[in-house]
Amino acid sequence: MSTTLGELLPWRLAGDRAGRCVACGMDTTSGTPAQLPDTFTVAYKLYAGSVLCPHCAPLFREKSLRTHSWVASQAEFLYLARTEWLTALLKPPEPPFAIYFTLGRQKYGFLPLIRRVSTSRERYWLGTDWNESALLVCRERLIDLLSLAKRLREHGVPKAQMLSAQFAPTTVAKALKEGWDALLGDAEQLRGDPHWEVMVYAVE
Numbered sequence: 136m137s138t139t140l141g142e143l144l145p146w147r148l149a150g151d152r153a154g155r156c157v158a159c160g161m162d163t164t165s166g167t168p169a170q171l172p173d174t175f176t177v178a179y180k181l182y183a184g185s186v187l188c189p190h191c192a193p194l195f196r197e198k199s200l201r202t203h204s205w206v207a208s209q210a211e212f213l214y215l216a217r218t219e220w221l222t223a224l225l226k227p228p229e230p231p232f233a234i235y236f237t238l239g240r241q242k243y244g245f246l247p248l249i250r251r252v253s254t255s256r257e258r259y260w261l262g263t264d265w266n267e268s269a270l271l272v273c274r275e276r277l278i279d280l281l282s283l284a285k286r287l288r289e290h291g292v293p294k295a296q297m298l299s300a301q302f303a304p305t306t307v308a309k310a311l312k313e314g315w316d317a318l319l320g321d322a323e324q325l326r327g328d329p330h331w332e333v334m335v336y337a338v339e
């Protein structure tokens with residue numbers, strides 16, 4: 136199976152140029168001219184070529200792909216609200232699929248997924264706009280981290296503190312008083328862990 140991201144998406148943009156697609160590397164006879172800023176080539180390691188194939192061209196045209204989080208599979212394409220991230224992570228669709236999360240709503244952070252369409256619900260690729268490359272998610276690991284993230288949120292710990300492990304004196308005092316300070320130690324161990332970052336962003 137050689138599905139590319141564009142093949143999972145509902146848009147097509149065909150032209151009449153033959154050549155190699157700079158985005159997916161596949162040969163096409165119905166390409167459109169590839170006129171991309173140089174920064175793309177550097178940032179996303181695009182293939183040498185002169186055209187965009189009908190599947191990949193919309194990746195650079197459809198603004199909603201940048202301004203929304205989404206999940207794509209052969210059955211459907213859905214935009215995701217922030218409150219739907221956790222479900223998408225824990226219950227991804229039937230493979231092949233692709234998942235993209237954005238916080239800033241500007242970058243082309245999904246481009247690393249072009250040749251990384253997921254074929255497993257247990258270990259799958261996640262594109263984000265806060266990581267340069269796609270993250271290979273282990274679903275079981277996310278499930279392991281979920282309860283810690285939930286408990287810290289229930290105790291009112293801000294997400295920024297969960298990510299940085301720089302806990303405010305008021306947070307530490309509350310944790311000591313109420314007897315859940317071990318949770319802060321657990322979170323400290325996870326600082327910089329990409330799975331933890333995803334879970335903190337996804338949890339309510």
Ligand SMILES: [Zn+2]
Pocket residue numbers: 141156157158159160161187188189190191192
């Ligand atoms: Zn292509």
